[in-house]
Amino acid sequence: MANAAMMYGSSLANQGKDMVNKEISRFMSVNKLKYFFAVDTRYVLKKLMILMFPYTHQDWEVRYHRDTPLPPRQDVNAPDLYIPTMAFITYILLAGMALGIQKRFSPEVLGLCASTALVWVVIEVLVMLLSLYLLTVHSDLSTFDLIAYSGYKYVGMIFTVLCGLLFGSDGYFVALAWSSCALMFFIVRSLKMKILPSLSSDSMGTGSSAKPQFRLYITVATAVFQPIIIYWLTSHLIRSSESSCLTTGAKAE
Amino acid sequence: MSGFDNFNTDFYQSSYSVDDQNQAGYGYTNTETPYNKQYGQYDYSQPMGYPSPGMMQPQQPYTGQIFQPTQTYTPSSSQSMYSSSFDDEPPLLEELGINFDHIWQKTLTVLHPMKVADGSIMNETDLAGPMVFCLAFGATLLLSGKIQFGYVYGISAIGCLGMYCLLNLMSMTGVSFGCVSSVLGYCLLPMILLSSFGVLFSLQGMMGIILTAAIIGWCSFSASKIFISALAMDGQQLLVAYPCALLYGVFALISVF
Numbered sequence: 046m047a048n049a050a051m052m053y054g055s056s057l058a059n060q061g062k063d064m065v066n067k068e069i070s071r072f073m074s075v076n077k078l079k080y081f082f083a084v085d086t087r088y089v090l091k092k093l094m095i096l097m098f099p100y101t102h103q104d105w106e107v108r109y110h111r112d113t114p115l116p117p118r119q120d121v122n123a124p125d126l127y128i129p130t131m132a133f134i135t136y137i138l139l140a141g142m143a144l145g146i147q148k149r150f151s152p153e154v155l156g157l158c159a160s161t162a163l164v165w166v167v168i169e170v171l172v173m174l175l176s177l178y179l180l181t182v183h184s185d186l187s188t189f190d191l192i193a194y195s196g197y198k199y200v201g202m203i204f205t206v207l208c209g210l211l212f213g214s215d216g217y218f219v220a221l222a223w224s225s226c227a228l229m230f231f232i233v234r235s236l237k238m239k240i241l242p243s244l245s246s247d248s249m250g251t252g253s254s255a256k257p258q259f260r261l262y263i264t265v266a267t268a269v270f271q272p273i274i275i276y277w278l279t280s281h282l283i284r285s286s287e288s289s290c291l292t293t294g295a296k297a298e
Numbered sequence: 299m300s301g302f303d304n305f306n307t308d309f310y311q312s313s314y315s316v317d318d319q320n321q322a323g324y325g326y327t328n329t330e331t332p333y334n335k336q337y338g339q340y341d342y343s344q345p346m347g348y349p350s351p352g353m354m355q356p357q358q359p360y361t362g363q364i365f366q367p368t369q370t371y372t373p374s375s376s377q378s379m380y381s382s383s384f385d386d387e388p389p390l391l392e393e394l395g396i397n398f399d400h401i402w403q404k405t406l407t408v409l410h411p412m413k414v415a416d417g418s419i420m421n422e423t424d425l426a427g428p429m430v431f432c433l434a435f436g437a438t439l440l441l442s443g444k445i446q447f448g449y450v451y452g453i454s455a456i457g458c459l460g461m462y463c464l465l466n467l468m469s470m471t472g473v474s475f476g477c478v479s480s481v482l483g484y485c486l487l488p489m490i491l492l493s494s495f496g497v498l499f500s501l502q503g504m505m506g507i508i509l510t511a512a513i514i515g516w517c518s519f520s521a522s523k524i525f526i527s528a529l530a531m532d533g534q535q536l537l538v539a540y541p542c543a544l545l546y547g548v549f550a551l552i553s554v555f
Contacts, residue, residue: 077465083466085533127468131540134460138544145555 065272073189081126081189094126096200097224099231105238118241120236126189129196136162136199139206143282144200148208162199165274169195173267177240178257184240194232198271201228202279209283217283230266240264333414337367393430401427407486411520414527428483438493439553457545458482465543469529477528482545485521488513489546493553501554510550518542 069075095102106121117125140158172189177184201224209217240260376416395400402426432454436447458479466472492513495501501510525531531538 059380079467082464084468084537085538087533127537130464131544134541136545142551215495 078256084125084127105234131197227269229268236264408520423480431486435490442497481524485517488516514546517546
Protein backbone atom coordinates (compact mmCIF):
# COMPACT_ATOMS: atom_id res chain seq x y z
CA MET A 46 0.00 0.00 0.00
CA ALA A 47 2.80 2.35 0.89
CA ASN A 48 4.61 1.34 -2.29
CA ALA A 49 1.59 2.16 -4.41
CA ALA A 50 1.20 5.54 -2.78
CA MET A 51 4.88 6.34 -3.27
CA MET A 52 4.79 5.35 -6.91
CA TYR A 53 1.69 7.42 -7.47
CA GLY A 54 3.33 10.39 -5.81
CA SER A 55 6.53 10.05 -7.81
CA SER A 56 4.60 9.67 -11.07
CA LEU A 57 2.69 12.85 -10.22
CA ALA A 58 5.97 14.64 -9.55
CA ASN A 59 7.39 13.41 -12.84
CA GLN A 60 4.35 14.63 -14.71
CA GLY A 61 4.67 18.03 -13.10
CA LYS A 62 8.37 18.19 -13.92
CA ASP A 63 7.75 17.26 -17.55
CA MET A 64 5.10 19.93 -17.86
CA VAL A 65 7.40 22.59 -16.40
CA ASN A 66 10.24 21.52 -18.69
CA LYS A 67 8.00 21.71 -21.73
CA GLU A 68 6.80 25.18 -20.86
CA ILE A 69 10.29 26.47 -20.14
CA SER A 70 11.79 25.02 -23.32
CA ARG A 71 9.21 26.91 -25.31
CA PHE A 72 10.77 30.20 -24.22
CA MET A 73 14.44 29.42 -23.97
CA SER A 74 16.68 26.52 -24.72
CA VAL A 75 18.28 25.07 -21.64
CA ASN A 76 21.41 24.06 -23.51
CA LYS A 77 22.09 27.63 -24.53
CA LEU A 78 21.63 28.62 -20.92
CA LYS A 79 24.01 25.91 -19.76
CA TYR A 80 26.74 27.48 -21.85
CA PHE A 81 26.58 30.57 -19.68
CA PHE A 82 26.95 28.60 -16.48
CA ALA A 83 29.95 26.52 -17.55
CA VAL A 84 32.28 28.46 -15.30
CA ASP A 85 34.95 27.57 -12.85
CA THR A 86 36.56 29.33 -9.94
CA ARG A 87 39.56 30.64 -11.86
CA TYR A 88 37.35 32.29 -14.46
CA VAL A 89 35.15 33.92 -11.85
CA LEU A 90 38.08 35.36 -9.93
CA LYS A 91 39.72 36.72 -13.07
CA LYS A 92 36.47 38.22 -14.29
CA LEU A 93 35.84 39.94 -10.99
CA MET A 94 39.33 41.43 -11.15
CA ILE A 95 38.65 42.69 -14.66
CA LEU A 96 35.34 44.20 -13.60
CA MET A 97 36.96 46.15 -10.83
CA PHE A 98 40.19 47.03 -12.62
CA PRO A 99 39.89 46.69 -16.39
CA TYR A 100 42.67 49.05 -17.33
CA THR A 101 45.45 46.50 -17.50
CA HIS A 102 43.58 43.84 -19.46
CA GLN A 103 45.03 43.63 -22.92
CA ASP A 104 43.09 41.25 -25.06
CA TRP A 105 39.35 41.77 -25.24
CA GLU A 106 38.61 39.51 -28.14
CA VAL A 107 36.15 36.66 -27.64
CA ARG A 108 37.72 33.48 -28.88
CA TYR A 109 35.89 31.11 -31.19
CA HIS A 110 36.21 27.47 -31.92
CA ARG A 111 34.81 26.57 -35.34
CA ASP A 112 32.18 29.32 -35.29
CA THR A 113 30.90 28.60 -31.81
CA PRO A 114 32.19 30.79 -29.02
CA LEU A 115 34.30 29.09 -26.41
CA PRO A 116 32.62 28.52 -23.04
CA PRO A 117 33.61 30.81 -20.20
CA ARG A 118 35.85 28.16 -18.69
CA GLN A 119 38.29 28.54 -21.53
CA ASP A 120 37.90 32.17 -22.49
CA VAL A 121 37.97 34.91 -19.92
CA ASN A 122 36.28 37.37 -22.27
CA ALA A 123 33.16 35.29 -22.75
CA PRO A 124 30.07 36.56 -20.92
CA ASP A 125 28.56 34.35 -18.29
CA LEU A 126 25.41 34.38 -16.22
CA TYR A 127 26.76 33.01 -12.96
CA ILE A 128 28.32 36.27 -11.82
CA PRO A 129 25.28 38.45 -12.63
CA THR A 130 22.87 36.04 -10.92
CA MET A 131 24.95 35.71 -7.76
CA ALA A 132 25.60 39.45 -7.71
CA PHE A 133 21.90 40.18 -8.04
CA ILE A 134 20.97 37.89 -5.14
CA THR A 135 23.81 39.24 -3.02
CA TYR A 136 22.67 42.77 -3.77
CA ILE A 137 19.13 41.97 -2.59
CA LEU A 138 20.40 40.39 0.62
CA LEU A 139 22.78 43.28 1.20
CA ALA A 140 19.95 45.76 0.69
CA GLY A 141 17.93 43.83 3.25
CA MET A 142 20.81 43.95 5.69
CA ALA A 143 21.39 47.68 5.12
CA LEU A 144 17.73 48.35 5.74
CA GLY A 145 17.83 46.11 8.77
CA ILE A 146 20.69 48.10 10.23
CA GLN A 147 18.60 51.22 9.83
CA LYS A 148 15.65 49.44 11.43
CA ARG A 149 13.66 49.95 8.26
CA PHE A 150 13.49 46.26 7.40
CA SER A 151 10.36 44.37 6.52
CA PRO A 152 9.91 41.55 4.01
CA GLU A 153 7.77 43.78 1.79
CA VAL A 154 10.59 46.28 1.40
CA LEU A 155 12.91 43.46 0.39
CA GLY A 156 10.46 42.36 -2.27
CA LEU A 157 10.16 45.95 -3.44
CA CYS A 158 13.93 46.27 -3.77
CA ALA A 159 14.18 43.01 -5.65
CA SER A 160 11.43 43.82 -8.10
CA THR A 161 12.75 47.34 -8.73
CA ALA A 162 16.19 46.02 -9.61
CA LEU A 163 14.71 43.31 -11.80
CA VAL A 164 12.54 45.82 -13.66
CA TRP A 165 15.54 48.02 -14.37
CA VAL A 166 17.45 45.06 -15.81
CA VAL A 167 14.51 44.16 -18.02
CA ILE A 168 14.11 47.76 -19.21
CA GLU A 169 17.78 48.07 -20.04
CA VAL A 170 17.86 44.82 -21.98
CA LEU A 171 14.73 45.74 -23.90
CA VAL A 172 16.07 49.18 -24.80
CA MET A 173 19.32 47.65 -26.00
CA LEU A 174 17.51 45.06 -28.09
CA LEU A 175 15.20 47.67 -29.55
CA SER A 176 17.98 50.04 -30.48
CA LEU A 177 20.05 47.28 -32.01
CA TYR A 178 17.05 46.17 -34.03
CA LEU A 179 15.95 49.63 -35.16
CA LEU A 180 19.39 50.65 -36.25
CA THR A 181 19.82 47.32 -38.05
CA VAL A 182 23.04 46.57 -36.35
CA HIS A 183 24.02 43.05 -37.19
CA SER A 184 25.74 41.61 -34.22
CA ASP A 185 25.77 38.24 -32.61
CA LEU A 186 24.58 39.53 -29.29
CA SER A 187 21.82 37.29 -28.07
CA THR A 188 19.38 38.18 -25.33
CA PHE A 189 21.37 36.22 -22.76
CA ASP A 190 24.52 38.12 -23.68
CA LEU A 191 22.74 41.40 -23.05
CA ILE A 192 21.37 40.15 -19.75
CA ALA A 193 24.89 39.13 -18.78
CA TYR A 194 26.43 42.48 -19.67
CA SER A 195 23.75 44.45 -17.92
CA GLY A 196 24.04 42.21 -14.88
CA TYR A 197 27.72 42.91 -14.40
CA LYS A 198 26.89 46.27 -12.88
CA TYR A 199 25.58 44.54 -9.76
CA VAL A 200 29.15 43.70 -8.82
CA GLY A 201 29.96 47.41 -8.82
CA MET A 202 26.77 48.08 -6.86
CA ILE A 203 27.70 45.62 -4.14
CA PHE A 204 31.14 47.15 -3.83
CA THR A 205 29.62 50.62 -3.61
CA VAL A 206 27.06 49.69 -0.98
CA LEU A 207 29.69 47.90 1.14
CA CYS A 208 31.98 50.91 1.06
CA GLY A 209 29.05 53.15 1.89
CA LEU A 210 28.10 51.01 4.88
CA LEU A 211 31.65 50.73 6.18
CA PHE A 212 33.03 54.17 5.46
CA GLY A 213 30.02 56.45 5.36
CA SER A 214 29.02 58.95 2.75
CA ASP A 215 32.55 59.80 1.57
CA GLY A 216 33.41 56.17 1.07
CA TYR A 217 30.14 55.74 -0.84
CA PHE A 218 30.92 58.47 -3.35
CA VAL A 219 34.52 57.40 -3.85
CA ALA A 220 33.45 53.82 -4.47
CA LEU A 221 30.67 55.02 -6.77
CA ALA A 222 33.13 56.99 -8.89
CA TRP A 223 35.62 54.13 -9.01
CA SER A 224 33.14 51.43 -9.97
CA SER A 225 31.40 53.68 -12.52
CA CYS A 226 34.64 54.41 -14.33
CA ALA A 227 35.71 50.78 -14.28
CA LEU A 228 32.32 49.58 -15.49
CA MET A 229 32.11 52.16 -18.28
CA PHE A 230 35.55 51.17 -19.52
CA PHE A 231 34.64 47.49 -19.34
CA ILE A 232 31.36 47.91 -21.23
CA VAL A 233 32.86 50.04 -23.96
CA ARG A 234 35.78 47.68 -24.55
CA SER A 235 33.60 44.56 -24.51
CA LEU A 236 30.74 45.79 -26.64
CA LYS A 237 33.07 47.46 -29.10
CA MET A 238 34.24 44.01 -30.12
CA LYS A 239 30.71 42.82 -30.67
CA ILE A 240 28.76 45.78 -32.00
CA LEU A 241 31.47 47.38 -34.08
CA PRO A 242 32.93 44.36 -35.81
CA SER A 243 34.89 45.19 -38.91
CA LEU A 244 34.22 48.78 -39.89
CA SER A 245 36.08 48.48 -43.14
CA SER A 246 33.78 45.87 -44.60
CA ASP A 247 30.71 47.83 -43.56
CA SER A 248 31.82 50.98 -45.24
CA MET A 249 32.27 49.05 -48.45
CA GLY A 250 28.76 47.61 -48.27
CA THR A 251 25.60 49.01 -49.80
CA GLY A 252 25.01 51.06 -46.72
CA SER A 253 22.07 49.01 -45.53
CA SER A 254 23.53 48.58 -42.14
CA ALA A 255 23.82 51.45 -39.75
CA LYS A 256 26.48 54.06 -39.96
CA PRO A 257 29.39 53.46 -37.66
CA GLN A 258 28.65 56.47 -35.50
CA PHE A 259 25.27 55.05 -34.48
CA ARG A 260 26.99 51.98 -33.22
CA LEU A 261 29.39 54.11 -31.27
CA TYR A 262 26.48 56.09 -29.84
CA ILE A 263 24.81 52.91 -28.67
CA THR A 264 27.94 51.69 -26.97
CA VAL A 265 28.63 54.98 -25.26
CA ALA A 266 25.00 55.41 -24.23
CA THR A 267 25.02 51.98 -22.62
CA ALA A 268 28.18 52.85 -20.78
CA VAL A 269 26.87 56.17 -19.52
CA PHE A 270 23.63 54.55 -18.38
CA GLN A 271 25.47 52.35 -15.88
CA PRO A 272 26.51 54.90 -13.24
CA ILE A 273 23.08 56.51 -13.36
CA ILE A 274 21.47 53.20 -12.52
CA ILE A 275 24.02 52.38 -9.86
CA TYR A 276 23.38 55.68 -8.15
CA TRP A 277 19.61 55.32 -8.47
CA LEU A 278 19.48 51.86 -6.95
CA THR A 279 21.94 52.35 -4.10
CA SER A 280 21.60 55.90 -2.88
CA HIS A 281 18.45 55.30 -0.86
CA LEU A 282 20.26 52.60 1.08
CA ILE A 283 23.04 54.92 2.11
CA ARG A 284 21.44 58.30 2.51
CA SER A 285 19.04 57.22 5.19
CA SER A 286 21.78 55.49 7.12
CA GLU A 287 23.58 58.81 7.13
CA SER A 288 20.56 60.65 8.48
CA SER A 289 19.78 57.97 11.05
CA CYS A 290 23.37 58.00 12.27
CA LEU A 291 23.22 61.77 12.61
CA THR A 292 19.94 61.71 14.51
CA THR A 293 21.12 59.01 16.91
CA GLY A 294 24.34 60.93 17.41
CA ALA A 295 22.37 64.10 18.14
CA LYS A 296 20.14 62.32 20.61
CA ALA A 297 23.12 60.83 22.39
CA GLU A 298 24.47 64.32 22.91
CA MET B 299 -53.04 -4.85 16.74
CA SER B 300 -53.66 -6.05 20.19
CA GLY B 301 -50.56 -8.06 19.85
CA PHE B 302 -48.74 -4.89 19.08
CA ASP B 303 -50.09 -3.18 22.14
CA ASN B 304 -49.12 -6.07 24.23
CA PHE B 305 -45.76 -6.03 22.79
CA ASN B 306 -45.28 -2.32 23.25
CA THR B 307 -46.20 -2.21 26.90
CA ASP B 308 -44.12 -5.18 27.62
CA PHE B 309 -41.30 -3.61 25.74
CA TYR B 310 -41.43 -0.47 27.83
CA GLN B 311 -41.64 -2.42 31.01
CA SER B 312 -38.51 -4.29 30.46
CA SER B 313 -36.41 -1.96 28.40
CA TYR B 314 -34.13 -0.02 30.77
CA SER B 315 -31.78 -2.70 31.81
CA VAL B 316 -31.35 -4.01 28.36
CA ASP B 317 -28.12 -3.32 26.60
CA ASP B 318 -27.67 -2.17 23.03
CA GLN B 319 -27.56 -5.55 21.47
CA ASN B 320 -30.80 -6.59 23.02
CA GLN B 321 -32.47 -3.36 22.01
CA ALA B 322 -31.31 -3.85 18.51
CA GLY B 323 -32.55 -7.32 18.72
CA TYR B 324 -35.88 -5.98 19.84
CA GLY B 325 -35.84 -3.46 17.06
CA TYR B 326 -35.16 -6.21 14.64
CA THR B 327 -37.80 -8.28 16.22
CA ASN B 328 -40.28 -5.45 15.82
CA THR B 329 -40.02 -5.47 12.06
CA GLU B 330 -40.14 -9.17 11.92
CA THR B 331 -43.28 -9.44 13.99
CA PRO B 332 -45.78 -9.46 11.12
CA TYR B 333 -43.79 -12.23 9.50
CA ASN B 334 -43.34 -14.27 12.58
CA LYS B 335 -46.90 -14.07 13.77
CA GLN B 336 -47.60 -17.28 12.12
CA TYR B 337 -45.10 -19.04 14.26
CA GLY B 338 -46.80 -17.72 17.29
CA GLN B 339 -45.08 -19.84 19.82
CA TYR B 340 -42.39 -17.24 20.60
CA ASP B 341 -42.95 -15.10 23.62
CA TYR B 342 -41.82 -11.53 23.01
CA SER B 343 -43.00 -10.16 26.32
CA GLN B 344 -40.14 -11.53 28.28
CA PRO B 345 -36.62 -10.16 27.99
CA MET B 346 -34.56 -12.75 26.38
CA GLY B 347 -30.82 -12.96 26.36
CA TYR B 348 -30.63 -13.00 22.64
CA PRO B 349 -33.85 -12.83 20.77
CA SER B 350 -31.96 -12.90 17.53
CA PRO B 351 -30.91 -16.52 17.65
CA GLY B 352 -34.35 -17.62 18.44
CA MET B 353 -35.83 -15.41 15.82
CA MET B 354 -33.47 -16.27 13.14
CA GLN B 355 -33.85 -19.92 13.69
CA PRO B 356 -36.43 -20.53 11.06
CA GLN B 357 -34.40 -18.67 8.52
CA GLN B 358 -30.80 -19.52 9.16
CA PRO B 359 -28.60 -20.35 12.07
CA TYR B 360 -27.10 -17.07 13.23
CA THR B 361 -24.26 -17.57 15.56
CA GLY B 362 -22.76 -14.12 15.68
CA GLN B 363 -23.41 -10.98 17.63
CA ILE B 364 -24.87 -7.85 16.19
CA PHE B 365 -22.50 -4.89 15.81
CA GLN B 366 -19.47 -7.08 15.94
CA PRO B 367 -17.85 -8.43 12.84
CA THR B 368 -17.61 -12.16 12.86
CA GLN B 369 -14.86 -14.31 11.55
CA THR B 370 -17.13 -16.09 9.13
CA TYR B 371 -18.33 -12.91 7.55
CA THR B 372 -15.05 -11.67 6.10
CA PRO B 373 -13.86 -13.44 2.97
CA SER B 374 -11.33 -16.02 3.76
CA SER B 375 -8.74 -14.73 1.30
CA SER B 376 -8.00 -11.48 3.14
CA GLN B 377 -8.13 -13.37 6.35
CA SER B 378 -5.34 -15.64 5.32
CA MET B 379 -3.42 -12.68 3.83
CA TYR B 380 -3.41 -10.94 7.17
CA SER B 381 -2.31 -13.88 9.16
CA SER B 382 0.35 -15.12 6.77
CA SER B 383 1.88 -11.75 5.85
CA PHE B 384 2.27 -10.48 9.37
CA ASP B 385 5.37 -12.54 9.86
CA ASP B 386 6.70 -11.76 6.40
CA GLU B 387 6.22 -7.99 6.68
CA PRO B 388 9.47 -6.05 6.57
CA PRO B 389 10.33 -4.14 9.71
CA LEU B 390 8.68 -0.77 9.97
CA LEU B 391 11.81 1.35 9.61
CA GLU B 392 12.90 -0.46 6.51
CA GLU B 393 9.49 -0.06 4.99
CA LEU B 394 9.52 3.65 5.68
CA GLY B 395 12.97 3.88 4.13
CA ILE B 396 14.72 5.17 7.24
CA ASN B 397 18.12 3.61 7.46
CA PHE B 398 19.83 4.69 10.65
CA ASP B 399 23.24 3.57 9.54
CA HIS B 400 23.21 5.76 6.44
CA ILE B 401 21.83 8.68 8.39
CA TRP B 402 24.68 8.37 10.84
CA GLN B 403 27.24 8.14 8.05
CA LYS B 404 25.93 11.25 6.36
CA THR B 405 25.91 13.12 9.65
CA LEU B 406 29.54 12.21 10.24
CA THR B 407 30.40 13.44 6.74
CA VAL B 408 28.87 16.79 7.58
CA LEU B 409 30.63 17.01 10.92
CA HIS B 410 34.10 16.40 9.47
CA PRO B 411 34.49 19.04 6.79
CA MET B 412 38.07 18.12 6.09
CA LYS B 413 37.38 14.48 5.34
CA VAL B 414 36.94 13.59 1.68
CA ALA B 415 33.36 12.63 0.95
CA ASP B 416 32.21 9.51 -0.81
CA GLY B 417 30.16 10.32 -3.88
CA SER B 418 27.81 7.40 -3.64
CA ILE B 419 26.24 8.19 -0.28
CA MET B 420 23.83 10.58 -1.87
CA ASN B 421 22.36 8.01 -4.18
CA GLU B 422 19.30 7.37 -2.11
CA THR B 423 17.47 10.55 -1.24
CA ASP B 424 16.54 10.50 2.37
CA LEU B 425 14.40 13.27 3.75
CA ALA B 426 13.93 11.88 7.24
CA GLY B 427 17.22 13.24 8.58
CA PRO B 428 16.77 16.74 7.15
CA MET B 429 13.23 16.90 8.52
CA VAL B 430 14.55 16.09 11.97
CA PHE B 431 17.25 18.74 11.64
CA CYS B 432 14.77 21.38 10.47
CA LEU B 433 12.49 20.65 13.40
CA ALA B 434 15.44 20.73 15.81
CA PHE B 435 16.49 24.11 14.38
CA GLY B 436 12.99 25.47 14.83
CA ALA B 437 12.91 24.05 18.36
CA THR B 438 16.16 25.74 19.36
CA LEU B 439 14.86 29.00 17.89
CA LEU B 440 11.73 28.51 19.96
CA LEU B 441 13.88 28.14 23.06
CA SER B 442 15.25 31.62 22.51
CA GLY B 443 11.80 33.04 22.02
CA LYS B 444 11.60 33.29 18.25
CA ILE B 445 8.54 31.57 16.82
CA GLN B 446 9.63 31.49 13.19
CA PHE B 447 8.89 28.06 11.79
CA GLY B 448 7.24 29.68 8.80
CA TYR B 449 10.35 31.61 7.83
CA VAL B 450 12.53 28.52 8.22
CA TYR B 451 10.34 26.44 5.95
CA GLY B 452 9.82 29.21 3.41
CA ILE B 453 13.49 30.07 3.12
CA SER B 454 14.53 26.44 2.90
CA ALA B 455 11.98 25.82 0.14
CA ILE B 456 13.10 28.82 -1.91
CA GLY B 457 16.75 28.03 -1.27
CA CYS B 458 16.36 24.40 -2.31
CA LEU B 459 14.59 25.46 -5.50
CA GLY B 460 17.31 27.96 -6.34
CA MET B 461 20.12 25.50 -5.68
CA TYR B 462 18.31 22.86 -7.75
CA CYS B 463 18.12 25.19 -10.76
CA LEU B 464 21.71 26.34 -10.36
CA LEU B 465 23.18 22.86 -9.97
CA ASN B 466 21.24 21.56 -12.93
CA LEU B 467 22.64 24.36 -15.05
CA MET B 468 26.19 24.05 -13.77
CA SER B 469 26.77 20.32 -13.77
CA MET B 470 27.09 17.86 -16.61
CA THR B 471 24.76 15.35 -15.02
CA GLY B 472 21.58 16.68 -13.53
CA VAL B 473 20.40 16.38 -9.97
CA SER B 474 17.05 15.52 -8.54
CA PHE B 475 15.26 17.85 -6.22
CA GLY B 476 15.24 15.28 -3.43
CA CYS B 477 19.02 14.97 -3.51
CA VAL B 478 19.48 18.74 -3.26
CA SER B 479 17.08 19.16 -0.37
CA SER B 480 18.55 16.14 1.41
CA VAL B 481 22.11 17.51 1.26
CA LEU B 482 21.08 21.02 2.25
CA GLY B 483 19.06 19.64 5.13
CA TYR B 484 21.95 17.57 6.46
CA CYS B 485 24.32 20.49 6.35
CA LEU B 486 21.94 22.49 8.52
CA LEU B 487 23.32 20.57 11.52
CA PRO B 488 26.03 23.11 12.52
CA MET B 489 23.41 25.87 12.35
CA ILE B 490 21.56 24.03 15.14
CA LEU B 491 24.73 24.37 17.21
CA LEU B 492 24.74 28.11 16.52
CA SER B 493 21.14 28.67 17.52
CA SER B 494 21.48 26.55 20.66
CA PHE B 495 24.51 28.63 21.54
CA GLY B 496 22.35 31.69 20.98
CA VAL B 497 19.92 30.45 23.60
CA LEU B 498 22.56 30.75 26.29
CA PHE B 499 24.61 33.74 25.13
CA SER B 500 23.75 36.70 22.97
CA LEU B 501 25.17 36.45 19.48
CA GLN B 502 25.37 40.12 18.72
CA GLY B 503 28.82 40.83 20.07
CA MET B 504 32.13 40.42 18.29
CA MET B 505 32.41 36.84 19.54
CA GLY B 506 29.00 36.06 18.14
CA ILE B 507 29.85 37.50 14.76
CA ILE B 508 33.04 35.45 14.51
CA LEU B 509 31.19 32.30 15.56
CA THR B 510 28.43 32.97 13.05
CA ALA B 511 30.89 33.46 10.23
CA ALA B 512 32.74 30.27 11.17
CA ILE B 513 29.55 28.21 11.28
CA ILE B 514 28.31 29.57 7.96
CA GLY B 515 31.66 28.67 6.44
CA TRP B 516 31.49 25.18 7.94
CA CYS B 517 27.95 24.52 6.64
CA SER B 518 28.60 25.76 3.13
CA PHE B 519 31.96 24.04 2.90
CA SER B 520 30.52 20.62 3.73
CA ALA B 521 27.50 21.14 1.48
CA SER B 522 29.69 22.09 -1.45
CA LYS B 523 32.03 19.19 -0.71
CA ILE B 524 29.16 16.69 -0.88
CA PHE B 525 27.75 18.27 -4.06
CA ILE B 526 31.12 18.27 -5.77
CA SER B 527 31.79 14.63 -5.00
CA ALA B 528 28.29 13.49 -5.89
CA LEU B 529 28.10 15.38 -9.19
CA ALA B 530 31.76 15.13 -10.25
CA MET B 531 32.19 18.85 -10.81
CA ASP B 532 35.79 19.93 -10.78
CA GLY B 533 37.17 23.35 -10.02
CA GLN B 534 33.78 24.63 -8.93
CA GLN B 535 33.76 24.06 -5.20
CA LEU B 536 33.93 27.72 -4.26
CA LEU B 537 31.28 28.52 -6.85
CA VAL B 538 28.91 26.02 -5.26
CA ALA B 539 29.88 27.08 -1.75
CA TYR B 540 28.95 30.72 -2.37
CA PRO B 541 25.18 30.24 -2.91
CA CYS B 542 25.11 27.76 -0.02
CA ALA B 543 26.78 30.42 2.12
CA LEU B 544 24.10 32.92 1.09
CA LEU B 545 21.37 30.47 2.06
CA TYR B 546 22.89 29.59 5.40
CA GLY B 547 23.60 33.28 5.96
CA VAL B 548 19.89 33.94 5.84
CA PHE B 549 19.33 31.18 8.42
CA ALA B 550 22.02 32.71 10.59
CA LEU B 551 20.30 36.09 10.28
CA ILE B 552 17.15 34.51 11.66
CA SER B 553 19.08 33.01 14.58
CA VAL B 554 21.01 36.12 15.44
CA PHE B 555 18.40 38.85 15.03
